[in-house]
Amino acid sequence: MATILVVDDEMGIRALLSEILTDEGHTVELAENAAQARAARERMRPDLVLLDIWMPDVDGITLLKEWGATGLLNMPVVMMSGHGTIDTAVEATKFGAMAFLEKPITLQKLLRAVEQALARAVPKAAPAPGLSPVTGNGIFRAEPGLTVEAAMTGGMGLPVSMPVELGPQSEQSFDLDRPLREARDAFEKSYFEFHLARENGSMTRVAEKTGLERTHLYRKLKQLGVDLSRNKRGTLA
Numbered sequence: 001m002a003t004i005l006v007v008d009d010e011m012g013i014r015a016l017l018s019e020i021l022t023d024e025g026h027t028v029e030l031a032e033n034a035a036q037a038r039a040a041r042e043r044m045r046p047d048l049v050l051l052d053i054w055m056p057d058v059d060g061i062t063l064l065k066e067w068g069a070t071g072l073l074n075m076p077v078v079m080m081s082g083h084g085t086i087d088t089a090v091e092a093t094k095f096g097a098m099a100f101l102e103k104p105i106t107l108q109k110l111l112r113a114v115e116q117a118l119a120r121a122v123p124k125a126a127p128a129p130g131l132s133p134v135t136g137n138g139i140f141r142a143e144p145g146l147t148v149e150a151a152m153t154g155g156m157g158l159p160v161s162m163p164v165e166l167g168p169q170s171e172q173s174f175d176l177d178r179p180l181r182e183a184r185d186a187f188e189k190s191y192f193e194f195h196l197a198r199e200n201g202s203m204t205r206v207a208e209k210t211g212l213e214r215t216h217l218y219r220k221l222k223q224l225g226v227d228l229s230r231n232k233r234g235t236l237a
Contacts, residue, residue, distance in 0.1 A: 001024075001025040001026050001027065002026050002027070002046075002047035002048055002114075002118050003026070003027045003028075003029070003044055003045075003046050003047050003048075004021055004026050004027070004028050004029070004046060004047065004048045004049070004050065004114070005028075005029045005030075005031065005037065005040050005041060005044065005046040005048070005049045005050070006018060006021070006028060006029070006030050006031070006049075006050045007030075007031045007032075007033075007034075007036075007037040007040075007049065007050065007051045007052055007055075007060070007063075008032065008050075008052040008055075008080065009032050009033060009052065009054075009055045009056055010052075011032070013052070013080075013103070013105075014030045014032065017050060017105075017110065018030055020107060020110060020111075021110075021114070024111065024114075026114075029044050029046065033055055033056065033057050033058070034055060034057055034058035034062075034063045035057070035058075037049075037051070037063060038063075041067070041072065041075075045075075046075055047075060047076075047118060048075060048076050048077075048078065048114065048117050048118055049075060049076070049077045049078070050077075050078050050080060050101075050114075051063065051064065051077055051078070051079055051080065051097075052079075052080045052081065053079055053080065053081040053083075053088065053092075054081060054082070054083065060079055060080075060081075061079075061088075061091060061092060061095065064077060064079070064092065064095050064096055064097060065095050067096070068095055068096045073096045076098040076117040076118065076120060077096060077097045077098060078097065078098055078099045078100070078101055078113050078114070078117050079092040079097045079099070079100045079101070080100075080101045080102075080103060080105065081100070081101075081102060081103065082102070082103035082104070086184060086187070087180075088100070098116075098117045098120060099113050099116065099117060101113055185224055188220075188224055189224040189225065189226055192206070192210070192217075192220070192221055192224065192226055193226055195209055195210060196221075196226070196228075201228070203217060203218065
């Protein structure tokens with residue numbers, strides 16, 4: 001079992017996450033701001049940090065950058081926010097975060113993110129601002145299991161379980177040096193193709209998995225140009 005540091009300024013969130021993770025057998029330390037998080041990280045050397053983005057003194061992204069710049073980002077970090085966007089998720093991963101969870105955080109999403117983060121190797125120090133996490137030339141590469149919990153059903157069509165697994169391939173590259181809409185569509189198309197392949201083309205199961213109405217899902221797939229004929233089943237049933 002792991003030692004996990006939970007950093008969130010909301011007492012209710014801290015208590016809930018602590019209860020869930022403790023029940024799973026983990027040792028949990030709590031911090032309500034960046035100052036407490038710094039002290040706890042130095043004292044306990046956590047195996048994983050769950051870090052809220054929006055905090056009153058120093059925000060989570062700033063703290064993440066600080067740890068990366070000072071060589072202290074030697075543990076996986078999962079960011080949390082109730083106002084997440086794909087831009088926020090990309091920024092978080094750019095500076096060393098392993099995943100992004102959108103609030104409210106369900107039990108299934110939390111445990112899945114924790115399991116995946118702990119299973120991954122210790123992340124390297126965060127790259128310098130302006131460089132992509134892998135190539136430094138505008139390409140954001142999603143490695144196996146890397147998830148980006150980016151928010152939303154409405155605008156993006158993604159469910160945020162963040163970790164959202166990026167595509168059926170073992171590794172996928174996304175060119176960020178293009179208009180946001182094009183980059184977002186490419187991300188979404190890969191996301192839905194992954195789930196269609198995993199669910200053997202079952203629109204019903206994919207709808208349940210992604211949290212979309214089946215009719216909405218079908219329209220979204222058509223809009224993105226997803227080839228349903230490649231799956232064994234491509235109907236709404």
